[in-house]
Amino acid sequence: MAFPHDQDGAGDVKSLRRAAWASTSSIYYGIAGGSTLAHHWNDNSYGDQGYNWDQPEGFMRRINYHGSTEKTPFAQTSANGSIIFQNLSSLTSLARTNSSGDIITGTSARVIRIQNSTGNTSSEVYTKPYNNVPLTAVIAATPADGQWYLSFYAKKSSYNNPDTCTVTAFIFGSRYNSGTNTYSYSTGMTAQGVDASSSTISSPATGGSFYWITTPALTTTWTKYDMCFKFNGAANLSAITCRLDNDKGKASSHTYVYIDRVTLHPMNVAMTDVKTDVSVDLNMDDSSIYGIYS
Amino acid sequence: MAIRRIIINESAVDSITTLLNNIPHSASFHSTSSCDEPGMVYYDYNMTNPYDDLPSILKDISGTATYCRDHSWTSPPGPEPPTYNSPPSPWPGSL
Numbered sequence A: 001m002a003f004p005h006d007q008d009g010a011g012d013v014k015s016l017r018r019a020a021w022a023s024t025s026s027i028y029y030g031i032a033g034g035s036t037l038a039h040h041w042n043d044n045s046y047g048d049q050g051y052n053w054d055q056p057e058g059f060m061r062r063i064n065y066h067g068s069t070e071k072t073p074f075a076q077t078s079a080n081g082s083i084i085f086q087n088l089s090s091l092t093s094l095a096r097t098n099s100s101g102d103i104i105t106g107t108s109a110r111v112i113r114i115q116n117s118t119g120n121t122s123s124e125v126y127t128k129p130y131n132n133v134p135l136t137a138v139i140a141a142t143p144a145d146g147q148w149y150l151s152f153y154a155k156k157s158s159y160n161n162p163d164t165c166t167v168t169a170f171i172f173g174s175r176y177n178s179g180t181n182t183y184s185y186s187t188g189m190t191a192q193g194v195d196a197s198s199s200t201i202s203s204p205a206t207g208g209s210f211y212w213i214t215t216p217a218l219t220t221t222w223t224k225y226d227m228c229f230k231f232n233g234a235a236n237l238s239a240i241t242c243r244l245d246n247d248k249g250k251a252s253s254h255t256y257v258y259i260d261r262v263t264l265h266p267m268n269v270a271m272t273d274v275k276t277d278v279s280v281d282l283n284m285d286d287s288s289i290y291g292i293y294s
Numbered sequence B: 001m002a003i004r005r006i007i008i009n010e011s012a013v014d015s016i017t018t019l020l021n022n023i024p025h026s027a028s029f030h031s032t033s034s035c036d037e038p039g040m041v042y043y044d045y046n047m048t049n050p051y052d053d054l055p056s057i058l059k060d061i062s063g064t065a066t067y068c069r070d071h072s073w074t075s076p077p078g079p080e081p082p083t084y085n086s087p088p089s090p091w092p093g094s095l
Helices: A016-021 B010-022 B050-062
Strands: A081-088 A094-097 A103-106 A109-116 A125-128 A147-156 A167-177 A182-184 A193-195 A205-208 A210-214 A223-231 A239-246 A255-267 B002-009 B027-034 B040-047 B068-075
Touching: A081 A125, A081 A255, A094 A255, A109 A125, A109 A239, A147 A167, A167 A223, A167 A255, A167 B050, A193 A205, A193 B050, A193 B068, A205 A210, A210 A223, A210 B050, A239 A255, A239 B050, B002 B010, B002 B050, B010 B027, B010 B040, B010 B050, B040 B050, B050 B068
Parallel strands: A193 A210, A205 A223
Antiparallel strands: A081 A109, A094 A103, A109 A255, A125 A239, A147 A223, A147 A255, A167 A182, A167 A210, A167 A239, B002 B040, B002 B068, B027 B040
């Protein structure tokens, strides 16, 4: 069975899981910034129902789906870098969400390319925004002790074949700060970082409010990398932000890394954890969480 | 100046100090002290841009030390300046 389960290309299935997690009272709550919020904050309307948590990318932003119009949280980079979304072929054959919101298994898609022009092998370039961000840069809501799984495929450019290139993916557990109306991994909460590079699904990294995975030296062949982690229950931790790094530059030149199909899925979730106010036997007719799919 | 504490294997102290001197983040060695775990030490380092650099420095140290565990601020940073204009509303739900 493919991991995660229910990711078998079944299409726009109005599943129990999708319905529950689209509920605005869920503590697992996917955020798709800009015009595709699952629940729009100001008019109580729901966004694009094609934004389906059952799709291969799970709660992660899907760049194929949003195309060039919705780039947050990967909209910018730190100094001396750049990020583009680039159409490539010869990818690993995977299920991805296309621009129509359909699941297509194939070897062509839009991928992320991060350029590092720092000229220094010790200098990274990383994506922004990920800290002190508005809601539109938040990936998902999470319980303070939520457990998650992140995966991505990565390679370096053939242009960089002699060079050592690595990618790091960060997931930050963040809190909402009403004073600035933003989400932060550090302000108002105790930030605790843990390297989850060695984690597995059966042995997730623990103890952190933010986690990262750094790949081994990339090759020019697409390779899958993943991490599994459980947030440490830090007070007020309630949201997830993400950052991707091209870790190493090159003297008087550039490095390029490619990243394909980033996924983010909650793990080990009980229905009572999805919707904590469940006190009666909800069923598929209950409009409080399922009605939006009628 | 903020000071961050980590726990590392004692044999990595020199290499971590060298690392901090060479990476382009504004961090530098502050002190070491004993901790209760055999072969491990508290390693404190100064940070002038704590919010921006914390993830990057931890990533670099973790790639160098055999063992590295983030611990705490021994001298906490000041208030974090807002980076973005505020959106009109927090998201609905439990916040």
